[in-house]
Amino acid sequence: MMANKLQGVTKGQQMPLQRDVEAISIPFGKSVTLNEDAVVQVMQAMGSSVSVALEGRLYLVEGHQLDALGLSSVPRPTLDEHASDDEIEAFIWEQLRTCFDPEIPVDIVELGLVYGCRLDTLISGERVVNIRMTLTAPGCGMGDVIAEDARHKILGAPQISKVNIELVFDPPWSRDMMSETAQLELGMF
Structure with a gap:
């Protein structure tokens, strides 16, 4: 979406x-x-x-x-403290869909940049999110911005203590990884 x-x-x-x-x-x-x-x-x-x-x-x-x-603030997203793992995972994906490459008007999920997302519970009970994502090109300078934006948004959930984002380039990103909606939005259909 x-x-x-x-x-x-x-x-x-x-x-x-x-x-x-x-x-x-x-x-x-x-x-x-x-x-x-x-x-x-x-x-x-x-x-x-x-x-x-x-x-x-x-x-x-x-x-x-x-x-x-001078605009109305958008409340920082959060979850009920008793949210289930399924609700936490849904929250994570929802937050990833609000992250954009500052140069492209399509979210990183629709662009096909997110290769995987895993929620782990440590022995201490802390929950850690591990995300594997790529960029549209290995030389793209926006990786740190996108990762930091995603990290800030996901950490709005009190159940999550840490977000690790790993940038990977295998497999390399291609426009085939974009959703049809994203391709249509960018005129690539």
């Missing part, structure tokens, strides 16, 4: 920050603070996140931080 664009946000729109906000730097995947009153330009608003440009650099602002842009 394709995620919709955020309401009230258009590409190229200039927005002054209403407060300091933590963002993920693109393509490095590191958390940084953007300062109040800085004026950012919207590059993409898909799923629950907005990609913005500031002083020639790109950043990803997560949904629960959108009030910094």
